[in-house]
Amino acid sequence: MTIESAEVLVSSPGRNFVTLRITTSDGVTGLGDATVNGRELSVVSYLKDHVVPLLVGLDEHRIEDTWQYLYRGAYWRRGPITMAAIAAVDTALWDIKAKIAGLPLYQLLGGRSREGLLCYGHASGADLPELFDSIRHHQAEGYRAIRVQTGIPGLPNVYGVASSANSATTAEGVTARYDHEPARPGSKPVEESWDTRAYIRHVPTVFEAVRNEFGPELPLLHDAHHRLTPIQAAKVGKSLEPYDLFWLEDVTPAENQAVLRRVREHTTTPLAIGEVFNTIHDYRELFEEQLIDYVRSPITHAGGVTGLRRIFDYASVYQIKSGVHGPTDVSPVGLAAAIHLGIAIPNFGIQEYMQHSAATHDVFQTDYTFEGGMLKPGEAAGLGVEYDDVAGAAHEYAPAYLPVNRLLDGSMHDW
Known part of the structure; x- marks a missing residue:
């Protein structure tokens, strides 16, 4: 199997979320979270413009290689936008691998070390x-x-x-x-x-x-x-x-x-x-x-x-x-x-x-x-999360920001 498509889904059911859904040639889907609070659309652009075009045709089982491809293959590394995009791809591929195996994801990570x-x-x-x-x-x-x-x-x-x-x-x-x-x-x-x-x-x-x-x-x-x-x-x-x-x-x-x-x-x-x-x-x-x-x-x-x-x-x-x-x-x-x-x-x-x-x-x-x-x-096999497209479409993106912080004299301070 190979990756056939990748979609970037944006929804705001009370707050904004960015979700990547990867689909394989056999129709198996996986989800990844790419939300960066207050900068959501930056990750949307990064994924749509620079990451999704690279994914089509890749072997969905080669998770580590894909991670290195997206991280080491790019000259500009690290930072919240890049790493959120990589995280979304990586998590979606783990979701797919666990679904193909018919196991909850934790079983592929070594099984339980604790009950909860x-x-x-x-x-x-x-x-x-x-x-x-x-x-x-x-x-x-x-x-x-x-x-x-x-x-x-x-x-x-x-x-x-x-x-x-x-x-x-x-x-x-x-x-x-x-x-x-x-x-x-x-x-x-x-x-x-x-x-x-x-x-x-x-x-x-x-x-x-x-x-x-x-x-x-x-x-x-x-x-x-x-x-x-x-x-x-x-x-x-x-x-x-x-x-x-x-x-x-x-x-x-x-x-x-x-x-x-x-x-x-x-x-x-x-x-x-x-x-x-x-x-x-x-x-x-x-x-x-x-x-x-x-x-x-x-x-x-x-x-x-x-x-x-x-x-x-x-x-x-x-x-x-x-x-x-x-x-x-x-x-x-x-x-x-x-x-x-x-x-x-x-x-x-x-x-x-x-x-x-x-x-x-x-x-x-x-x-x-x-x-x-x-x-x-x-x-459930995989992450155990399913995305409802109809419910997601009912909640459109709305700009939102974390506050900024000033000292009592008006100067900027860390938030």
Whole structure:
């Protein structure tokens, strides 16, 4: 068999998704997620103009060779757009190979290493009572690990707080959520404000209150979202040590990886990094110097099943575990692939799980399950995801952007 066609499907059932569907000459289809939040059409163009024409006629079984062809065969390498396009092709080919074998994908990756994937949910609130209600709500849904984000006194909007950053006001004046995401529909990004000193003072008091209310056993996580300098990150990590975090995520922009040495020197709080990283090369220094504890890259942005498996194998040498990025801008296709990979690898840590909307599941019909705080793959051949063309066509692309961030003096800051 060979690849006969490849289609780029764009749909917006509550938020935008880009999906690649590859069809073989024998009519077997495979799906891959190519969504890059806020830059979706860039990947659409990359796929349609530069990748799809190369795929027709290739042997669909030669997954590694196709990966190398698209990565090493192009002079311009790496980056989120290129790696999302490669990820979509790679994931779709793994879906096809598993369907031809008549097995769920995880069986081709070595079989089960565990029965399910421990997940964490996103609890948030503008103040402590609202945060406590959100934690209880997530516990009632079955989550056994909770990410905690909270409002900061004096700031009207804060990353990760559902009551503020995840809402948008339409032209009709109606406030509506954008599928549990901080991205919001519109022609330009929303601008938010930030005060680092206020955050550093406030966040330890939040975790003290949460521990006092919910006890020492509940695994708690927190995302600093790249907003701190190395010394600020070290200070926050040390201040949170009494509250025994599962991890502290993205404490500082990690392009300069040497800065993590300073953070590591000053705190024993576990560190998670990498949701904006795209290749194994981004992690070399972090792994070899053991500067982090969890890898955050998703399959969708790190070159697919092949790319992320390579990263995890490298991480395992240094006792570093997976913590795959799982927001709702990773489609159910990307999430399903992460579940199959996570169930197989020896160094699984935890899986982020933000539940997609009912409209999204009308377009992407899945067989994975969430129960007892764990995600489990289904037993259908392949990824276990089918794309409904009619439902997808009912939701046209709508421009949407993640916010930008400014300090109180008006200068740009990391978002």
